[in-house]
Structure formats: structure tokens, C-alpha cells
Amino acid sequence: MDVKRYRPIAVLLIIIVFIQLICTFTGTEFFLTQIIMAAYFSLVILGLCLLMGHAGQISLGHAGFFAIGGYTSATLTTINLIDIADSGVAGFLKGAGILFLRKDIYGEEILSFSPWVAFIAALVVTILIAFLIGIPVLRLKGHYLAMATLGFGMIITTIVRGTRIFGEADGISSVPAFDLLPVLRVTGKSIYRIENYYIAWFIVIIALIISLNLINSRVGRALRAIHGSEEAARAIGIDTARYKLYTFVLSAVFAAAGGVFLTHYNGGIGPSQSSVMKSVRYVAIVAVGGMDNIWGCLFMGILLNFLTLRGFFGTLEEVVFGGILIVFMLFFPRGILKPGMITSFRNAIRKCGLKLFRMRGKSKQNAA
Amino acid sequence: MLLNIQKLNRFFGGLHAVNDISFSVRQGIIKAVIGPNGAGKTTLFNLITGNLKPDSGDIFFKDHRITPLKEHRIAALGISRTFQTTKLFSHMTVCRNVMVGRHIRTKAGFISSILNLPFTWKEEKEIRLKSLEILRSLELADCEDEDAHNLSFGKQRLVEIARALAAEPELLLLDEPAAGLNIHETEKLAEIILQIKNRGITILLVEHDISLVMGISDEVFVLDRGKMLAEGKPEDIQKNRDVINTYLGEGDA
Numbered sequence A: 001m002d003v004k005r006y007r008p009i010a011v012l013l014i015i016i017v018f019i020q021l022i023c024t025f026t027g028t029e030f031f032l033t034q035i036i037m038a039a040y041f042s043l044v045i046l047g048l049c050l051l052m053g054h055a056g057q058i059s060l061g062h063a064g065f066f067a068i069g070g071y072t073s074a075t076l077t078t079i080n081l082i083d084i085a086d087s088g089v090a091g092f093l094k095g096a097g098i099l100f101l102r103k104d105i106y107g108e109e110i111l112s113f114s115p116w117v118a119f120i121a122a123l124v125v126t127i128l129i130a131f132l133i134g135i136p137v138l139r140l141k142g143h144y145l146a147m148a149t150l151g152f153g154m155i156i157t158t159i160v161r162g163t164r165i166f167g168e169a170d171g172i173s174s175v176p177a178f179d180l181l182p183v184l185r186v187t188g189k190s191i192y193r194i195e196n197y198y199i200a201w202f203i204v205i206i207a208l209i210i211s212l213n214l215i216n217s218r219v220g221r222a223l224r225a226i227h228g229s230e231e232a233a234r235a236i237g238i239d240t241a242r243y244k245l246y247t248f249v250l251s252a253v254f255a256a257a258g259g260v261f262l263t264h265y266n267g268g269i270g271p272s273q274s275s276v277m278k279s280v281r282y283v284a285i286v287a288v289g290g291m292d293n294i295w296g297c298l299f300m301g302i303l304l305n306f307l308t309l310r311g312f313f314g315t316l317e318e319v320v321f322g323g324i325l326i327v328f329m330l331f332f333p334r335g336i337l338k339p340g341m342i343t344s345f346r347n348a349i350r351k352c353g354l355k356l357f358r359m360r361g362k363s364k365q366n367a368a
Numbered sequence B: 001m002l003l004n005i006q007k008l009n010r011f012f013g014g015l016h017a018v019n020d021i022s023f024s025v026r027q028g029i030i031k032a033v034i035g036p037n038g039a040g041k042t043t044l045f046n047l048i049t050g051n052l053k054p055d056s057g058d059i060f061f062k063d064h065r066i067t068p069l070k071e072h073r074i075a076a077l078g079i080s081r082t083f084q085t086t087k088l089f090s091h092m093t094v095c096r097n098v099m100v101g102r103h104i105r106t107k108a109g110f111i112s113s114i115l116n117l118p119f120t121w122k123e124e125k126e127i128r129l130k131s132l133e134i135l136r137s138l139e140l141a142d143c144e145d146e147d148a149h150n151l152s153f154g155k156q157r158l159v160e161i162a163r164a165l166a167a168e169p170e171l172l173l174l175d176e177p178a179a180g181l182n183i184h185e186t187e188k189l190a191e192i193i194l195q196i197k198n199r200g201i202t203i204l205l206v207e208h209d210i211s212l213v214m215g216i217s218d219e220v221f222v223l224d225r226g227k228m229l230a231e232g233k234p235e236d237i238q239k240n241r242d243v244i245n246t247y248l249g250e251g252d253a
């Protein structure tokens, strides 16, 4: 077996431990909170790196998949079935671990789906939606694909903003902790911080291993081939439609998993997570990360999300990510990107820039 | 017959690009398709490989009707091609370009790749060895680690042939493989094509270099404005009045 590909993970592990120790000893453990959140956002970045950098297909709708994951999990774990708690079915489901009973902060009893069940449901829902969207949309190329995925993201935003069970503009709060194992729980409570830091990295490393395995395989080569020339790839016998679709679904699953874990960590999710600006930001990070460079994407994913969460960019946050994208498009060699993709980016960003402007205006009105 | 084409038609708007073409290719020969620019040669290749679909007519490969099949399925049955303008995967090394060529002969799918299952390790090794062997046979082994787009034009054409060979095709379609090559490279190419034939691979060749065509082909099919003009042995084609008038004449004059 080729172990070379895993070597950087050992280095990564050392860095992870090192950062934790430094934070603990300098009394700055609060930094870990933002690293944890950045790690979950990085799952989206890793998925997009496979989809954009390797298969050469752009998506401006991945915040939508993040939201689908987060909202599915949040809804199922906060829905209160206490009224039917006495029925036989509920009893059976409770016994099977599918439903679980807890008390919320006001001491009210809540019977809802257990986080594991919600997690699996979130992935299944994501896979179904990704297939349904991917089959028609991946026939499109360049800026048509960008626009279609952008549209998908906007639909998701509209749905979560406009639906009662999704909490409309407020989103869903009071999402319970996710007990991965009886002793391992995904939660934002500060006593669990170090534990959660390692849980988050463990999940990222699983995603990394999946990505590295895929990249270095027959499938990974085929994806690169599709990126290089779809016509030649088909002539070689690659089922390009299927490969693009599967990669799209996989990247959607990564995004959704990020959404699920971050929602449990934060204890809630709001509609801004599905926003087009979020999708654009993911694309910008993959671009600065080097498109097909999984390590570059991970690094930038952690760094830029961390800085954003620390409020480093202040009110200029969106300007920064827009700016990153423009600078990258203007000054970086076309080598990494395909010319067609560059135009698609530019067009999409130009068009969604307008939309964002309007949406931001609206959200400010809502807030006021 | 390895390949059998029956009454094939293809229009582009009002243009009848392939007009009622029928012909067949015997196993083990080199058959050339010649004709002036715009005669429909590349279109014919695109129809055979499934890149384009005919408006009417049928194509049989080893007695399977391949006309309705998707392009990648046709490739999997054993038809490989090169392109008139080379379509290498430019940000991959030469070796990896050839390795992708083994796609249809290997199995690792999404799940087994993600899980890095042991059978894929063996398969990867096999893919690499086989690709290197093909590169060596085309004297390209010294550039295996170079990026494909850094190679000379002539070498890029050879890499494209190597990639097609990696699929171990039964039928190889070469679209103007000598275009842009110098005399020395063209001679080399002729040797390589004959060597491929000797491995038992049937070749359908589109080429404007008439001396190359006449030198290596067993049969020649002449196309003019979508229609068949003549078909036969190279020596007969060279004597054919119609062919000389419409095609060979201008070239030899």
C-alpha cells in the first residue's frame, strides 16, 4: 500500500496537539472554540476541493447542503413528540434508541429523535437532494452550472427563512449535544472544549483520508481527466456523468456533515448559514487554497474561517472574501483554473454580487 | 468483420456531412479514410465512437449494434481513438495520462477507492507497470514524469496514442496522427503504426499524408463531401480517375 499519502497527517496531528497545549498553557483556550468551528466549516471546503479542484465542476450552492445537514439534524433533535410518548410505537422507538427523552433548560420534558438518527437522516436527505439536483444540473457547464447551483442555494435559503418548523428568520435553537459515544459529546459547553477540539479534528481527518484515498485512485485520475477534457475522458471510457454526479454527492455529504456537527456544537443554526455569501466564501477559500490542493484548501479553510470567527475582518468580512476572489482571478495563472471556469466564476460573482447587495439590504431591515 | 457501417447519415443543419456511407473493416488490417478538408472524416470517427449520433444508419462492432450506445460504453467494448487536435490531460504527467487510459480495463470504483481496499493496491501497481511498458514501447519512458503539455508537439501525439493503447483496444482510430510532424517523425510514426498492427490491433486511419497512407494501409476508403468516392487497395486508389481529379491531383501537382 502507498502510505506516503498519509504522512502529512502525522505532521498535522503534531500541529493539532501543539496548538492545544499552547492554548492551554497560555490560558487562551477560548481560541479552540473558533478552531473547532473552522474545522467543521473546512469539511465543506474539502468537499468543494474534490468537486472543483479535481472534477472541475463549480458549485455556488454548497452552503445549501451545509444548511440541509444542519437543519435536518436540528429539526429532528428538537421536535417534541412528548404528546405521543405513551403510545406503543414511541415506547418501542425509545427502547431502540431512535427517540430519546431529555429536559430542556426550562425543565420541560422533550421527546425527540436521537442525534445519531438525526445525523443519518441528514445524510440520507442530503444524498437524495444532491442526486435530484445533480442529475439535471451537472449536464450544464461553466457559468450555466454556476448559475444553477447558485439558484439551488437561494432556494434553500428561501425555504428555511419561510418555513415555521425551520424557525424562519430565527433559525432553530436549543439543539441538544450529540453524544457520539457515551463519553464523547459534541457540545459547545466550555468544560468539553478540549474534547470537542479533538472530536472536530478527528472528523476532519476522516474527511481528509477519504479525500486523499479518492484523489490517489483510479477514480481520482478519472476526475482529473474529466477536468482536463471531458471529450477525451469519455472517449477513454469514463462515464463522465456518473463520476461528476458521485463527486457532487460526496461533496454535498461533506458539507452536510459539517452542518450537522456545527449545529450540535453551536446548539442551533440560522438561515445565514445557507446564504449565497457563504457559498461564495467557500469557493473563494478553495480558490486561494489552490483548487486541487487538499492541504492548501484545509489550511486556508481553517485560517480564514478562524480569522472571520475571531472578527478579524470586522465589517469588511464580505469585502475580504470578494476581494480574495477578484485578486485570485486577476493575478493567479490560469494554470490552476480552466479558462471556462474563470469566466463562469466572474459571471456568477458579478451576478450574485447584485443579489447579495439586495439580500444584505433586506437582512439589515429585518434586523432593525 | 470487426467494424461494419451501414447506410450512415449525419446532417449538420442543412449540411449533409456523412451521406449514406457503408463500409466495413476486417480484423487485423490498416484501413485509411482519405478525402479533402471538410469531407466528413472526423465526423465519421465521431459517429463510430459515439461522440455524435447518426441521423440514420447503423454501426456494428464485433456484431454488436453499437449505434445507440453511450460513448463510454463503446470505448469499453474496445474502440479507442486519438483526436485531430490532441486532447491530452494537460495538467497530468505523461505517465498519468497513460494510466487513465487503462480505465476500462480496471475496476476500482468510488467506494473501494475511498476505502482504499487492498485489491486496488494491486490494481494500481498493474496500471503503472502496464503504462510504463507502453511508454517504453513508444520510446517515451524518459518523459513519464513530465507534464504532458510541456512535451513537443510530436511527442504529445505519441502520448495520445499511448493513452489509447493503454485501453488494449481491438480497434484504434487515428485522426491525422501525422499532422504537424516533420519527415523524420512521420517515418517513425509509420513504424509505430505498423508495430501496433502487428500486435493484432485493427487500425482505422484518417490522414492527409498520402505517401504515409499508401505506404502502410491495406485498404483505402475515399470520402468527398460526405459521400463515398472510391474504395480499394492503395495501388488501385492511386490509379482511380475520380480520386486523382478531386483529391490526389491537387496534392501531387
Ligand SMILES: Nc1ncnc2c1ncn2[C@@H]1O[C@H](COP(=O)(O)OP(=O)(O)OP(=O)(O)O)[C@@H](O)[C@H]1O
Pocket (backbone or CB within 6 Å): B012, B015, B017, B035, B036, B037, B038, B039, B040, B041, B042, B043, B044, B084
Ligand atoms: N459539430 C459540428 N457542427 C456543425 N458542423 C460540423 C460539425 N462538425 C463538423 N461539421 C462540418 O461538417 C463537415 C465535415 O467536417 P469534418 O470535420 O468531418 O471534416 P474532415 O473530413 O475531418 O476535415 P479535415 O480534413 O479538415 O479534418 C465540415 O463542413 C464541417 O464544417
Ligand SMILES: [Mg+2]
Pocket (backbone or CB within 6 Å): B041, B042, B043, B084, B175
Ligand atoms: Mg478532420
